[in-house]
Amino acid sequence: MKKRFRKLIAATSAMSTLIAALxxxxxxxxxxxxxxxxxxxxSYSGSGDAKSANDEHYFSFCxxxxxxxxxxxxxxxxxxxxxxxxxxxYNTSAFDxxxxxxxxxxxxxxxxxxxxxxxxxxxxxxxxxxVETVTENTLSSRQHLxxxxxxxxxxxxxxxxxxxxxxxxxxxxxxxxxxxxxxxSWLFLGDSITAGGMNNCYGxxxxxxxNMIDSKYFPVQENGGIGGILSSDGKTNIDRWLSVSHxxxxxxxxxxxxxxxxxYLTQEYYDNTKYMIDAILYAGKxxxxxxxxxxxxxxxxxxxxxxxxxxxxxxxxYGDKLVKGPDFQSFFEEHPDYLSGDGVHPSDxxxxxxxxxxxxxxxxxxxxxxxxDYPSTSTTTATTETSTTTTTSTETxxxxxxxxxxxxxxxxxxxxxxTLILQYLTNKDDYKLTEQGMINADCCNVGDGVTAQDALAxxxxxxxxxxxxxxxxxx
Numbered sequence: 487m488k489k490r491f492r493k494l495i496a497a498t499s500a501m502s503t504l505i506a507a508l509x510x511x512x513x514x515x516x517x518x519x520x521x522x523x524x525x526x527x528x529s530y531s532g533s534g535d536a537k538s539a540n541d542e543h544y545f546s547f548c549x550x551x552x553x554x555x556x557x558x559x560x561x562x563x564x565x566x567x568x569x570x571x572x573x574x575x576y577n578t579s580a581f582d583x584x585x586x587x588x589x590x591x592x593x594x595x596x597x598x599x600x601x602x603x604x605x606x607x608x609x610x611x612x613x614x615x616x617v618e619t620v621t622e623n624t625l626s627s628r629q630h631l632x633x634x635x636x637x638x639x640x641x642x643x644x645x646x647x648x649x650x651x652x653x654x655x656x657x658x659x660x661x662x663x664x665x666x667x668x669x670x671s672w673l674f675l676g677d678s679i680t681a682g683g684m685n686n687c688y689g690x691x692x693x694x695x696x697n698m699i700d701s702k703y704f705p706v707q708e709n710g711g712i713g714g715i716l717s718s719d720g721k722t723n724i725d726r727w728l729s730v731s732h733x734x735x736x737x738x739x740x741x742x743x744x745x746x747x748x749x750y751l752t753q754e755y756y757d758n759t760k761y762m763i764d765a766i767l768y769a770g771k772x773x774x775x776x777x778x779x780x781x782x783x784x785x786x787x788x789x790x791x792x793x794x795x796x797x798x799x800x801x802x803x804y805g806d807k808l809v810k811g812p813d814f815q816s817f818f819e820e821h822p823d824y825l826s827g828d829g830v831h832p833s834d835x836x837x838x839x840x841x842x843x844x845x846x847x848x849x850x851x852x853x854x855x856x857x858x859d860y861p862s863t864s865t866t867t868a869t870t871e872t873s874t875t876t877t878t879s880t881e882t883x884x885x886x887x888x889x890x891x892x893x894x895x896x897x898x899x900x901x902x903x904x905t906l907i908l909q910y911l912t913n914k915d916d917y918k919l920t921e922q923g924m925i926n927a928d929c930c931n932v933g934d935g936v937t938a939q940d941a942l943a944x945x946x947x948x949x950x951x952x953x954x955x956x957x958x959x960x961x
Contacts, residue, residue: 517853518669519702523567524661528559530609539659544576544687545904545945547656547938549592552647556659561606561638563663569635572662572671572706572732573599575642577655578687578908578938579626580712584723587678587713591911592656592938595623596646599630602639614641622649627708629732631668656938658687662706668732671706672774675720675727675762676739679779679830681711683837683844688905690838695845696853703853708733716743717758724762728769735852736766737811741778741797742830745789756796763800763808774848775800776811780818783829790815812847814840834902891944891955893927895920899955903927904944911938929955 529536532554539548539556548556560568579591599618604610618630634640640661647655662671672692674684686693686707693707710727712719717740728736744755759775766773777794781787794815801810817840818825824836832840891899893906907927909917919927919936927936930943943957 517703518666519704520572520662520664520668520670520706521567521702522660522704523563523571523663524558524560524659527562528606530557530559531555539657543945543951544658544691546942547658547687549939550644550647550655550657552594552651552653552655553643553645554655555641555643556657557609557639557641558659558661559606559609559639560634560661565635566665567663568637568661569633570664570667571632571634571640572629572664572668573632573640573642574629574660574662574671574706574708575627576658576660576686576708577626578685578911580681581626581675581708581710582712582723582727583624585712585715585719590624590648592654593623593626593648594620594642594644594646594655594657595649596621597623597642597644599632600641600643601632601634601637602641603637604639606638610639614639614643625727625730628730629668629671629706629708631664631732660706662704668734670703671708671733672735672737673708673710673727673731673733674737674739675710675724676737677711677715677743678713679711679742679832679840680737680739681709681713682831682909683840684709684711685908688837688908689834689901690841692841692844692848695842696849699845699849700853706733710737711739714743715740717741717755717762721758721761724765728765728771731771733771735772735774735809735848737774737776738762738766739776739778739811741790741793742781742786745778745786745793746783746830747785747789749789749792752792752796755793756799759796759800763804767807773804773808774811775808776844777813777815779814779830779832780816780822781830782822782825786830809848809851812840812843814843817843834905889922889926890932891926891929891940891947893919893923893940893944895923895926899944899947901945901948904941904948907936907941907944908938910936911941930957932956932958 524540526541529540531550534548534550536548536556538546577593579593580589583590597620598616600614600616602610602613604613617632642659644655647653674680691707693705697704720740744751763773777797778790780790824832824839826833891903893903910919924936927940930939946952947955
C-alpha cells in the first residue's frame with residue numbers, strides 16, 4: 487500500500503490536486519465534541535494506582551508491572567454517550583522508537599483492548615471480550631475506536647512494556663465519547679520543540695486550554711514529537727503513523743533541524759512537507775502547518791525565514807485544504823526571552839506560551855470558524871496552571887538533601903523542577919541534572935534514585951495535593 491501510494495503521487499501531479507480537491511470540505515468542517523466520559527470513573531488495576539490514570543492531572547500516571555490491566559467502570563455513563571468511544575492512552579516516551587534520541591520509557595508494547603457487559607459496582611474477573619490486539623507497538627500513545635453498545639466496562643490489558651514482560655508500564659488513559667465518529671482528535675508531529683511543548687503532562691496542555699476557552703470541547707492530544715529528527719524522517723514514517731491513527735487533525739512541525747546550519751535545503755524541505763500534506767489528505771485527515779520558530783542561535787536564525795518562505799508557498803498552493811498553524815517565527819521574534827540558553831528550544835515559560843498560542847490559534851481557525859451551537863456535554867473539569875512557588879526545605883535528615891525537590895538548583899521547588907526531571911528521564915543527552923540536582927530530585931521514596939515518581943511528587947506539591955517533601959505516599 488505504501489509503495490502504491492508513492493507511485494500514485496509520483497505518477498501525476500493531478501492526483502495530488504484531485505486528492506486535495508476531494509478533501510477540501512474537511513478543512514472547514516465543524517468539529518463535533520468528543521468529550522471525555524471516563525474522568526474519575528471507578529477504576530481498577532492489579533498493581534497500579536488506577537485513579538491516577540483518569541484524574542484531571544496528566545502529570546500523575548498509573549504505574550503497572552506487566553502483565554497487568556487498567557479497567558474502567560462506565561456503567562453510569564449514558565448509553566448514548568458510550569455506544570462508540572475513542573479510547574486513548576498516553577505515555578511520555580519519544581513518539582516513536584526512531585532517531586538519535588529515541589527512548590522507550592515504560593511504554594505499553596503488547597496489549598489488548600477489552601469490553602465487558604457486567605453490571606457496574608464490582609470489577610468482573612471474567613466475561614471480557616477482546617476487541618483490539620496490538621503487538622510490538624513502538625509509539626508513545628495510541629487511539630482506538632471501540633463499539634461499546636451493550637457494554638459497561640472497558641479494559642486496557644498490557645502483557646508487555648518496552649517489549650518485555652515484568653517491566654513497568656506508565657500511562658494515562660482517557661475514554662472519549664464518539665457516537666458519530668472521531669471529530670476532535672489531534673496528532674502533533676514534529677521535532678524536539680514539539681516533544682517538549684505538546685506533552686500534556688508538563689503543564690496546562692492543548693486540550694485543557696481548549697476546554698478552558700470552550701467547555702464543550704476536550705480534544706484528544708497526542709504528542710508526536712521526536713528530538714533531533716528532520717522533515718525527511720517525517721516523510722519516511724508518516725504513512726505508517728497515519729495507518730494506525732484515528733486523529734483527524736495532523737500537525738506537521740518540522741524544519742528547525744533542517745535549517746540548522748543549512749541554507750541550501752529549502753527545496754528538499756518543501757518536497758518533504760508537501761509529501762506529508764498529500765499523505766494526510768489521502769488518508770482523509772486534515773493537515774495543520776505552523777511556521778518554524780524564530781531562533782537567536784547563529785546557526786539557525788538566518789535560515790528560518792528561508793524555510794518559512796516554503797511554508798508560505800504551501801499555504802498559497804493548498805489554500806483552505808490545510809489549516810494554518812501559529813506563526814512561531816513572529817511569535818519568538820517578539821518574545822526572544824521565551825527561548826532557552828541555546829537560542830533554539832523554548833524555556834519552560836516559552837513552552838507554556840506555545841501551548842496556549844496553539845489553543846488560541848486553533849480555536850479561532852478551526853473550532854470557532856465552523857462550530858455550530860453544540861450543547862455542553864463534557865464531564866471534564868478544567869484545571870488551570872498555577873504559578874505557586876514553594877521554597878525549599880532547609881532541614882537535612884539522614885541522606886535527604888536540604889534542597890529536596892530543587893532539581894534545577896535555583897533555590898525554589900516548582901513545576902520547572904518536575905519538568906526537568908521528566909525531560910531528563912526522557913532524554914539524558916539533551917537534559918542533564920547536576921550532581922546536586924540528582925540528589926535534590928530524589929524527593930519521593932528517597933534512595934531509589936531519580937524516577938517519574940519524583941516529578942509527580944513535585945507536581946502534586948505544587949497543586950496542593952500533598953503538603954511536604956520528601957513524599958513516601960502520593961495518595
